[in-house]
Amino acid sequence: MSVSVFEHPILSGLLGDEPIAAQFALSAEITAMLRFETALAVAEEEAGAIPKGAAAAIATACNTLKPDIAALRDATARDGVSVPELVRQLRAMLNPDLAAHVHFAATSQDVIDTALVLRLEIVLEEIRQPMDALVALLDTVDARFGNRELMAHTRMQRAVPIKVSDKLSSWREPLVEMRDALGRLQKTVLRLQFGGAAGTLDRLGDKKAIVSARLAKEVGLADRGCWHTNRTPFAELAGWLSQLTGVLGKIGQDIALMAQNEVGGTSSALAHKQNPVAAEILVTLARFNAAVVSGMHSALVHENERSGSAWTLEWMLLPQMVVAAGCALSTATRLVGSIEDLSAETNSGPNP
Amino acid sequence: MSVSVFEHPILSGLLGDEPIAAQFALSAEITAMLRFETALAVAEEEAGAIPKGAAAAIATACNTLKPDIAALRDATARDGVSVPELVRQLRAMLNPDLAAHVHFAATSQDVIDTALVLRLEIVLEEIRQPMDALVALLDTVDARFGNRELMAHTRMQRAVPIKVSDKLSSWREPLVEMRDALGRLQKTVLRLQFGGAAGTLDRLGDKKAIVSARLAKEVGLADRGCWHTNRTPFAELAGWLSQLTGVLGKIGQDIALMAQNEVGGTSSALAHKQNPVAAEILVTLARFNAAVVSGMHSALVHENERSGSAWTLEWMLLPQMVVAAGCALSTATRLVGSIEDLSAETNSGPNP
Amino acid sequence: MSVSVFEHPILSGLLGDEPIAAQFALSAEITAMLRFETALAVAEEEAGAIPKGAAAAIATACNTLKPDIAALRDATARDGVSVPELVRQLRAMLNPDLAAHVHFAATSQDVIDTALVLRLEIVLEEIRQPMDALVALLDTVDARFGNRELMAHTRMQRAVPIKVSDKLSSWREPLVEMRDALGRLQKTVLRLQFGGAAGTLDRLGDKKAIVSARLAKEVGLADRGCWHTNRTPFAELAGWLSQLTGVLGKIGQDIALMAQNEVGGTSSALAHKQNPVAAEILVTLARFNAAVVSGMHSALVHENERSGSAWTLEWMLLPQMVVAAGCALSTATRLVGSIEDLSAETNSGPNP
Amino acid sequence: MSVSVFEHPILSGLLGDEPIAAQFALSAEITAMLRFETALAVAEEEAGAIPKGAAAAIATACNTLKPDIAALRDATARDGVSVPELVRQLRAMLNPDLAAHVHFAATSQDVIDTALVLRLEIVLEEIRQPMDALVALLDTVDARFGNRELMAHTRMQRAVPIKVSDKLSSWREPLVEMRDALGRLQKTVLRLQFGGAAGTLDRLGDKKAIVSARLAKEVGLADRGCWHTNRTPFAELAGWLSQLTGVLGKIGQDIALMAQNEVGGTSSALAHKQNPVAAEILVTLARFNAAVVSGMHSALVHENERSGSAWTLEWMLLPQMVVAAGCALSTATRLVGSIEDLSAETNSGPNP
Secondary structure, eight states: OOSSGGGOTTTHHHHOOHHHHHHTSHHHHHHHHHHHHHHHHHHHHHHTSSOTTHHHHHHHHHHHOOOOHHHHHHHHHHHSSSHHHHHHHHHHTSOHHHHTTTTTTOOHHHHHHHHHHHHHHHHHHHHHHHHHHHHHHHHHHHHHHTTSEEEEEETTEEEEEEEHHHHHHHHHHHHHHHHHHHHHHHHHHOBOOOOOTTSSOGGGGGGHHHHHHHHHHHHTOBOOOOOTTOOHHHHHHHHHHHHHHHHHHHHHHHHHHHTSGGGTOSOSSOOGGGSOHHHHHHHHHHHHHHHHHHHHHHTTOOOTTBOHHHHHHHHHHHHHHHHHHHHHHHHHHHHHHTOOOSOGGGGOSSOO | OOSSGGGOTTTHHHHOOHHHHHHTSHHHHHHHHHHHHHHHHHHHHHTTSSOTTHHHHHHHHHHHOOOOHHHHHHHHHHHSSSHHHHHHHHHHTSOHHHHTTTTTTOOHHHHHHHHHHHHHHHHHHHHHHHHHHHHHHHHHHHHHHTTSEEEEEETTEEEEEEEHHHHHHHHHHHHHHHHHHHHHHHHHHOBOOOOOTTSSOGGGGGGHHHHHHHHHHHHTOBOOOOOTTOOHHHHHHHHHHHHHHHHHHHHHHHHHHHTSGGGTOSOSSOOGGGSOHHHHHHHHHHHHHHHHHHHHHHTTOOOTTBOHHHHHHHHHHHHHHHHHHHHHHHHHHHHHHTOOOSOGGGGOSSOO | OOSSGGGOTTTHHHHOOHHHHHHTSHHHHHHHHHHHHHHHHHHHHHTTSSOTTHHHHHHHHHHHOOOOHHHHHHHHHHHSSSHHHHHHHHHHTSOHHHHTTTTTTOOHHHHHHHHHHHHHHHHHHHHHHHHHHHHHHHHHHHHHHTTSEEEEEETTEEEEEEEHHHHHHHHHHHHHHHHHHHHHHHHHHOBOOOOOTTSSOGGGGGGHHHHHHHHHHHHTOBOOOOOTTOOHHHHHHHHHHHHHHHHHHHHHHHHHHHTSGGGTOSOSSOOGGGSOHHHHHHHHHHHHHHHHHHHHHHTTOOOTTBOHHHHHHHHHHHHHHHHHHHHHHHHHHHHHHTOOOSOGGGGOSSOO | OOSSGGGOTTTHHHHOOHHHHHHTSHHHHHHHHHHHHHHHHHHHHHTTSSOTTHHHHHHHHHHHOOOOHHHHHHHHHHHSSSHHHHHHHHHHTSOHHHHTTTTTTOOHHHHHHHHHHHHHHHHHHHHHHHHHHHHHHHHHHHHHHTTSEEEEEETTEEEEEEEHHHHHHHHHHHHHHHHHHHHHHHHHHOBOOOOOTTSSOGGGGGGHHHHHHHHHHHHTOBOOOOOTTOOHHHHHHHHHHHHHHHHHHHHHHHHHHHTSGGGTOSOSSOOGGGSOHHHHHHHHHHHHHHHHHHHHHHTTOOOTTBOHHHHHHHHHHHHHHHHHHHHHHHHHHHHHHTOOOSOGGGGOSSOO
């Protein structure tokens, strides 16, 4: 089905991003959740919080689980979250004496948040690479055409001539700044969530710290304490994604304006393939994320020790923002790669 | 894949609405598009704009087309819209002398907008029915418990006792008002879009009016002139949908507050099935639509005779808003249906 | 001070609307609040809910009150609302035996909501008139230039020639539709709020209905029952206002594009007075309201019998949306009035 | 007038922040603009771009200017920006041979953006201090009550007992993270804007770099190149501000829930002074910024070398976001300072 353009069989070709969307596929999600459960068992066994041998048995269950999706769906409609049923399915695969050690001391949010972070880790690298490539491509275009003249426009009116290089710099600089900020963002976002029922890991007693540290190491995330009600990492990520689509939207808007026929644009005919579709889509994606980012900020008001309403809102918004950003990057790269000459417009138009 | 919760194999059980989502499935979309093309041919043949016999041939092509989805996807990535390729596939099914009569004088936007409206027609009826049912259910609850006392709360503090009936009225009234507004909204939204390349249907010459009227009749929509750049109908629909989720979100928030254990709520244990998941989800859906409605209003700035960027933004947002509204309605109905007694709280708590 | 452009000594010349802003001045606000208190006393005296003579004394107090603004400010910081202190000041002007009859059975929200509605009544008429005038102006422009040719643009590319009249119609139609919807909107919004502490007017006993009806008549609003927690009227108003600025923003965007020098625009120089400032501002105001409307929808989740947080949010947003709409109307009228010829562009540009 | 609550004579006591609002007063704005012009003259004289003696004369004019506000207002309505008229007024104070050296090579945006940044520099320090104070206050509360028990709530239901200290940590941690991010944000935002007509400072020839560096030093900002179309610094600031109000909104929401009478809250009566007004306002301010941040992201699509529409949108939104954040900080500090005991709730309620 196709409520979302990102998964629409046709529109995802225009507005989707397959590699990033793949990280939000159910299979990737469940894999990440099971990775958490497996790692938790390893950490807890090492700390003596669960018996020797439990981890290996749990790992086997995780590796061989064939999740009953219909049951997960039904349970989620009731529980608001899939973890209790997933844990139930895992436990059903184990001897009764081992079953209770699955998911020991953890809560649903630990699994869901960490599993999301594990996929965001991959996604952010998948975004870094095309950012680097786009910056490099802008440098290439600059090397080819940078010295040509271009008419600057302010307030939608011709201003003074600049170089193509100046225009390219105005596209490049914010991208470079945002890429430089990505490392910091990764530090902010890529952390283990592990807090138990109410954030205090009470059931682990004095083994809290050691299990948490070991679990973080096992899943390759930072151990910076429970952040179950601190949603600023995701709000900051959402802001960064929306800034990225905004910066790319500016490139799109500029190119759509330069591609106007009167300005010396792409074509004089209505041939679809020459329409500045990619340029327009960049503006669309910027407006999309600019609207949606508002919901991610709204979700910061996360009451008490777990807000079902605020937390669920993140699930509705963040994956879409990530895919929109990925799509904008690939679209911008394709668009900039197709630039043949930005300078024509200074030679045309009624006011040369 | 599951970028969107509305199509997520598990989360759609919590946040989706299958009957409404079905209207946004690709098959429903293509069916509606082909319905437009078929009806257009009928109208144009009757008006003498295309030859006798063309309509029947075109109808057959539409009825038997097996769309090449991969080609549609590739073409859409290039053209920004699927219609040119869909028309190409239709034309390839016809004799060369008839091929040109497919989609004659129409433009992609005519097909896409009208096909969306045709599905919204179904969807709005699908929303009306549960609205009626929910109002009736509130009346039933009122008949059972309305006379009991309930403590009113203002600014999150106990105020004065009211009746359960008063609380139910505060939920019912806005629903009734919105249902009463639905007929008007349907009039606003359910109109044929038919304007041709630039909204003027030039290629039909003096047959414009007759073809337009006949086409409208054939697809069962009002003929109120071309509205290709007037996106207020969709903004108004988006506003209505967000008002609906807002009104239901208020019910959810109220119930979540009443279900607090300290207020005499559902349970004293952490049993998942007794968590007020449905109540929380209503708040989530309200916040979701409240964020997204902003993008639909942003899309009103639809430049020139067709804005690729503003138009595409609608596709990203409106279907999600509709499904969110449908899900909120069914969730609210389920939740209100589970009310056993709203009055407990006046008998409990530290300040009786 | 100038946190808000609408009250900035300089920027309000560009972005403000004095007549509408005047309705949100403190003096207008207090006048409307006192009008409620006076009318309430009249209604309650007639119904026998307060003693004969009380209404005249209360009216005198309302007419002669010199509000202590500093005290109102301090009290509001504590109470969240100015009414308790305003009532205290009124009561202090009256004999002790009459004092208690001021504001009898009413609550702060009754005063604040009704006083806002009373000013919105004026404001909506102030918006209707320039809407009519703008439609008439568009007709005048059409009569002068409508027959000239203009190049249509789709997806930012030249499409086919249309008439100036077609362009003007695309601006005119949504305005006409919105103006036609204004009467309905007025019916939705212009209603008395009167519910007392928790919406049930308990203190009036069996005089509820008669006092409410008389009060409504006295202030000239409809008596449609208490709507203290039903914020859909304001969400609908916000949506209408944002649709209006969106429709005007489309006009602005179109003109900014047509005014590009290369398209045969206003000037070839950078002279500021020829910049399409008014056209740009229309886009700005559309984007402003499109963002802010989201907050008005968020405020629909109005928990319990009065939500301090959701209610206060309306105060932060709605007045700004109204002024933005008023400014957009006057700006659009000025801009359309300055059109000398929309047709030049078909005669210029590199692809004639 | 009072379109904006931030400048409302009464409501600003509840929702305003005087010291921060003072930075957005017209006088502060003009002072900052003149500081730019004075510093520019110093830098340009030193570089030989304007004659010796010009800087002193320009400084005198800037120091003694009595701006004609009415003329600035009228000109801004026409030009969209106040700088040309301000420069005209300055030039009128100087000998004709010196007049042309005022504002030499600069453009309006250089003045407006830099003058805003200069005031944001002050504002961000004014925000840092109460952040530090609030963190310290939370530590104090923790020292006093941290060991007491408190009932955790997940999904609006009682979960397990935690310590007051755990709750305070959940409030403190995001604040500490945001405060730690403030230094980085200051680096991002506090930079000179200096680009001339189209961002290239052409009129300064080979003196560009030296004038820019000297000007930056004179106004105490970083010289990181022209960023006239790169609005990510302001979007990032807006995001940080909205994250801050979101984090404080979570504190407000928690306290409003804990202050419920049934949970062992503040009072059993409806006495206004005991209503959790401050807690509710924190939620309001969070929702406000969460809506408005969307507009700041929308403004990232800043077309060409200067977008009148996108730039002006920032003026409408950013000052309000800053004041909202300042108000939220002082409100949260007042609220947390009034906490007497968070632990009562574990001893009350129907399900002990």
